[in-house]
Amino acid sequence: MPPSTDRPQAQKVPLRPGDRIFSGASTGAGVLILVVLAGVAAFLIVEAWPSLTAPAEDIPGGKGVAVYVWPLLFGTLISAIFALLIASPLAVAIALFITYYSPRRIAQALGYLIDLLAAVPSIIYGLWGFTVLAPLTVEPANWLSENLGFIPLFAGPPSATGRTMLVAIIVLAVMILPIITAVVREAFRQTPRLHEEASLALGATRWEMIRMAALPFGRSSIVGASMLGLGRALGETMAVAIVLSVSGGVTFNLISSANPSTIAANIALQFPESSGVAVNTLIASGLVLFAITLAVNMAARAVINRRKEFSGAN
Amino acid sequence: MPTPTTSQRPESDLYTPLSGVPLTAGQLPRGAAPLTLLVVALAALGLWQFADWSAAACAVLGALVYTLLIYVWSRAVEGSRKATDRFVTAVVTCAFLLALLPLISVVFTVLSHGLARFDTEFFSYSMRGVVGEGGGAYHAIMGTLIITALATLISVPVGMLSAIYLVEYGRGRLAKAITFFVDVMTGIPSIVAGLFAYALFALIFGPGVRMGIMGAVALSVLMIPVVVRSTEEMLKLVPNELREASYALAVPKWRTITKVVLPTALAGIATGVTLAIARVIGETAPLLITVGITSSDNFNPFDGRMATLSVFSYYEYVNPGVPPQFSLDRAWAAALTLIIIVMVLNLIARLISRLFAPKTRG
Numbered sequence: 001m002p003p004s005t006d007r008p009q010a011q012k013v014p015l016r017p018g019d020r021i022f023s024g025a026s027t028g029a030g031v032l033i034l035v036v037l038a039g040v041a042a043f044l045i046v047e048a049w050p051s052l053t054a055p056a057e058d059i060p061g062g063k064g065v066a067v068y069v070w071p072l073l074f075g076t077l078i079s080a081i082f083a084l085l086i087a088s089p090l091a092v093a094i095a096l097f098i099t100y101y102s103p104r105r106i107a108q109a110l111g112y113l114i115d116l117l118a119a120v121p122s123i124i125y126g127l128w129g130f131t132v133l134a135p136l137t138v139e140p141a142n143w144l145s146e147n148l149g150f151i152p153l154f155a156g157p158p159s160a161t162g163r164t165m166l167v168a169i170i171v172l173a174v175m176i177l178p179i180i181t182a183v184v185r186e187a188f189r190q191t192p193r194l195h196e197e198a199s200l201a202l203g204a205t206r207w208e209m210i211r212m213a214a215l216p217f218g219r220s221s222i223v224g225a226s227m228l229g230l231g232r233a234l235g236e237t238m239a240v241a242i243v244l245s246v247s248g249g250v251t252f253n254l255i256s257s258a259n260p261s262t263i264a265a266n267i268a269l270q271f272p273e274s275s276g277v278a279v280n281t282l283i284a285s286g287l288v289l290f291a292i293t294l295a296v297n298m299a300a301r302a303v304i305n306r307r308k309e310f311s312g313a314n
Numbered sequence: 315m316p317t318p319t320t321s322q323r324p325e326s327d328l329y330t331p332l333s334g335v336p337l338t339a340g341q342l343p344r345g346a347a348p349l350t351l352l353v354v355a356l357a358a359l360g361l362w363q364f365a366d367w368s369a370a371a372c373a374v375l376g377a378l379v380y381t382l383l384i385y386v387w388s389r390a391v392e393g394s395r396k397a398t399d400r401f402v403t404a405v406v407t408c409a410f411l412l413a414l415l416p417l418i419s420v421v422f423t424v425l426s427h428g429l430a431r432f433d434t435e436f437f438s439y440s441m442r443g444v445v446g447e448g449g450g451a452y453h454a455i456m457g458t459l460i461i462t463a464l465a466t467l468i469s470v471p472v473g474m475l476s477a478i479y480l481v482e483y484g485r486g487r488l489a490k491a492i493t494f495f496v497d498v499m500t501g502i503p504s505i506v507a508g509l510f511a512y513a514l515f516a517l518i519f520g521p522g523v524r525m526g527i528m529g530a531v532a533l534s535v536l537m538i539p540v541v542v543r544s545t546e547e548m549l550k551l552v553p554n555e556l557r558e559a560s561y562a563l564a565v566p567k568w569r570t571i572t573k574v575v576l577p578t579a580l581a582g583i584a585t586g587v588t589l590a591i592a593r594v595i596g597e598t599a600p601l602l603i604t605v606g607i608t609s610s611d612n613f614n615p616f617d618g619r620m621a622t623l624s625v626f627s628y629y630e631y632v633n634p635g636v637p638p639q640f641s642l643d644r645a646w647a648a649a650l651t652l653i654i655i656v657m658v659l660n661l662i663a664r665l666i667s668r669l670f671a672p673k674t675r676g
Contacts, residue, residue, distance in 0.1 A: 029473075
């Protein structure tokens with residue numbers, strides 16, 4: 001076709017079939033993700049429903065779903081919150097070390113090293129906690145219950161095997177450390193260079209520079225990252241399932257052998273041998289876990305994203 | 315108070331020009347910190363070797379003593395601000411070293427326990443009819459590979475297309491919602507993903523169903539958000555000039571994306587996908603409740619239970635036979651295989667991103 005010079009001015013770009021198919025497919029994939037997330041909630045509700053309507057005697061334990069889930073929920077919350085209390089200060093310190101203290105050339109390699117902690121499968125943390133960490137805590141737990149027994153957390157009697165809530169908390173803390181570190185490091189990396197240099201130029205020591213320039217800038221990221229870590233710790237399954245010796249009571253005692261289980265660990269332990277309403281009950285407990293982690297994660301992302309809009313990075 | 319400047323009194327004592335107020339503060343000698351550290355470390359080593367203290371106690375005590383020592387010394391010589399700085403440096407370094415301990419301990423433990431059965435029989439036999447000694451994880455390794463491959467097959471197209479939508483097409487509230495919920499989805503507990511797959515298939519096939527494909531679906535739920543995030547990051551790095559040059563040559567948008575944008579970002583996308591695979595290949599919980607375990611070969615993901623490496627390791631560990639040692643050895647060997655696979659995948663990912671870095675400007 002010869003090139004025409006009298007083309008109408010407002011001619012629209014022709015919509016080729018390839019374009020239509022491609023944009024349709026990619027939009028569809030995006031929508032599919034939302035559908036899957038909604039589907040997770042919907043299918044869990046559908047499968048949990050029989051346990052909510054079943055008479056209380058049919059639920060394992062014989063006292064209804066709420067009574068069944070409550071100790072598990074308590075165990076989940078207590079293990080995750082204590083793990084967070086250990087992990088988040090440590091993670092901030094590690095992020096500071098990698099960003100500001102380590103030699104510049106190996107900083108990235110050190111970051112990879114911490115990321116490797118996240119790569120280790122959770123089952124291996126479980127085996128490690130059971131074999132290595134649990135025996136190590138027996139003696140300190142004895143000491144704690146003898147000398148600090150008046151604190152309810154260390155009331156004892158200490159477990160002889162070490163398969164206690166304390167070990168579960170430490171393992172969880174190790175597992176959520178890398179994710180908190182990664183987010184906080186990202187925030188520190190975006191601290192405006194000029195703020196740092198200005199404070200150093202005014203004679204601040206390195207710590208004063210961090211306190212006045214980096215920490216205020218990264219504060220909401222630290223909060224968001226901690227909540228992400230909390231979400232991880234709430235849902236962590238296999239490590240807790242292997243490490244914890246469970247008896248189902250609600251107790252703050254961290255070093256005895258009678259511990260409440262967590263929702264996730266309980267599902268993993270009970271599901272393969274369950275049938276009928278028991279399965280529905282487990283799915284109902286999973287629904288509770290899903291709701292909690294969803295809320296925590298949404299709050300975390302909202303906090304992190306709000307920071308992103310006001311940060312000097314963009 | 316008017317203070318005389320140094321230029322008016324050039325002949326005076328260099329260190330106290332302001333009538334006795336020193337201009338320079340005291341400073342610890344060069345290398346004071348490493349030297350103190352060395353002395354403390356030697357002392358701790360001595361305690362460990364000769365006084366028979368436990369290694370952990372010596373390390374903790376050494377770190378505490380060093381922190382205290384350097385703080386007090388620096389406070390006496392340099393003042394409180396410098397002392398606080400040195401104190402924080404010591405604390406932060408200790409925190410980092412503390413975090414390395416579990417990593418080293420995990421790798422050492424898995425290696426020392428796992429090498430006992432890390433032999434050819436382990437990689438060529440299944441557990442069919444095996445009681446006690448012998449047997450292997452061939453069926454579990456194949457199961458892990460099949461299920462992970464299926465999950466990758468589901469996740470990569472969906473994840474990449476979603477990322478393309480977010481970067482190339484997405485505007486307005488739908489794109490915002492997808493970005494937000496992809497982030498939220500990365501936080502879904504793996505066991506909930508497993509329950510989702512179970513609930514989905516139980517509605518179709520009836521309760522108690524176990525299939526390999528269910529595990530693949532569960533893993534996809536965990537994998538898709540990771541693929542989306544990494545692909546999105548990489549597509550954003552592709553310079554806009556490339557797209558505009560392509561449009562200027564009247565290339566349609568979809569061909570621009572497939573022929574210009576994707577090839578430019580391919581290395582980064584491959585890295586992201588490899589890391590996503592590494593993340594899900596070690597998952598246990600969702601496979602435990604959707605795929606179950608079997609002791610014989612089953613390589614058909616649409617028919618009944620399959621064995622996977624992580625679940626195999628779990629069951630060998632919690633249900634050992636009598637004597638338990640053979641079973642425990644298999645569990646550790648499976649764990650070692652798993653950790654090697656994950657580490658190799660991580661290494662490959664780093665290599666890809668190092669060797670084929672995206673060609674951005676500047």
